[in-house]
Amino acid sequence: MLLNEASNEDDESDCYHCLGVIKYNLGQYDEAIEFYQKSLDIKEKTLPPNHPSLAASYNNIGMVYDEMGEYLKALSSYERSLEIQKIALPPNHPDLAGSYNNIGLVYYNMGEYLKALSSYERSLEIQKIALPPNHPDLATSYNNIGLVYDKMGEYSKALSSYERSLEIRKIALPPNHPGLAQSYNNIGMVHDKMGEYSKALSSYERSLEIQKIALPPNHPDLASSYNNIGMLYYNMGEYTKALSSHERSLEIKKIALPPNHPLLASSYGNIGNVYDKMGEYSKALSSYERSLEIKKIALPPNHPDLATFYNNIGLVYYNMDEYSKALSYYKKAQGIFQKSLPPNHPHIALVKRNIDNVKKKK
Structure with a gap:
């Protein structure tokens, strides 16, 4: 249905909502906000003040602001959505869990980890009541809680949360689902930070095995796995293996990403670090300079x-x-x-x- 064919305000609101979804999926966030807001304006005129459809509109607007990095605006929209849901829905409705999860994600992105943890735990409490015990959404909540503990440096708690998430995903998901790869990767990262390198390597390699089956051959997640394995070998002092992994990661990134993407700069920087440790200073210099070229385009002066890169180049010289x-x-x-x-x-x-x-x- 086109806007000029809308027979009433409800239809018009739905049209604006659909246009908002399209713009959001295209990454055209300013226009997505505009259409979602028009849809909301009509709903506020035609619906009761605490109708669940209003909560959905505020939630959608929050999602766009979150993607734009406008976290305070995202938080405001998500909290307005939650206020309406608390009035309109039963106290343990899954939509409330979704709102607490979204609020937790914003706090996580803002670096307010205690607030993120509180929101994620509230989401999990509701999910435990509202959902079957091995529902994938529970696994997502445990994973999110693990991410917060990870950022807070509470690695044993992070590991426990990630492992609980993995247990559920093993039951709820097909054996080579990308969600399992994510769990193994996160578990590997915690073992890596705890200095448990053999356990980390085992988890990273399990993650990579699943990704090779589940994803296209040049998917950025594969590049991320090779990067993690490279960093691990670097920490273990196995520089030849580290170099091989980082170069594989870079090959994929060159295909999957735009030519001046910051993740390419990270790969060149990591390769430079390995060459530096190997005493191959001219190769280290070349890698650092390539990384710096990209960083200069991608970052403010x-x-x-x-x-950090200027300092690293100075060290090589x-x-x-x-x-x-x-x-x-x-x-x-x-x-x-x-x-x-x-x-x-x-x-x-x-x-x-x-x-x-x-x-x-x-």
Whole structure:
């Protein structure tokens, strides 16, 4: 149905809603907001003030703002949706769990982990009452709670949550579902952070096996798995294996991503780190410089990540005994760090030490 064919305001509202969905799926977020808001405006005129359809509209608007990174606006919309749902729905309706989950996600993105945890746990409480015990949504909640504990550095709690999520997914999902790969990957990341490298490697490889079956051969998630395995081998000091994994990750990213995507820069940076450890300084330099080229396009000029690369390039020149070049890059790093970080940040002290070291050599 076209807008000019809408026979009444309900039809018109539905049309605006559908246009909002289309624009959202196309990534055209400003236009999606505009259409969702028009749909909501009509609903507010024609429906009772606490109708569930209003909650759905606020939820949709919140989702768009979340994708745009406008977290305070997303939070406001999600909370308005939840207020209506609390009045319109039974206290343990699954839609309430969905709202608490969405609010938790916004808090997670904002780095407010205690608030995220509280929202995710409220969502889980409702799901335990409203859903069968092995419903996939429960697995998602346990996974989300694990992500928060992971960010908070509470790795044993994160591991417990991820493993509970995996148990449910093994029952609820087909054996090679991407959700299982996600669980194995997250478990691997926690073991990695805990220094349990053999357990981490086993989990990462299980994740990769599933992804190879479940996903197209150049899917970005495969690149992410190879990257994680590469980082693990790097931490284990197995640099040849690390290099092989990072190069495989880069190959996939070159096919799957735009040419100046920040994840390409990360791969070049990781490859540079490996070459540096192997003492292959000219190759390290080449990788760091390629990474820096992309970062300069993708990031604002005083972003701390740029300074990190200038510092890394300085370290390579220092190891090559090219002290003037090393000093030049250290000073570039220092200038950005001083503009972008608080004065007592350890990165500022680190680059100051590097400058002092190179001055002693000159």
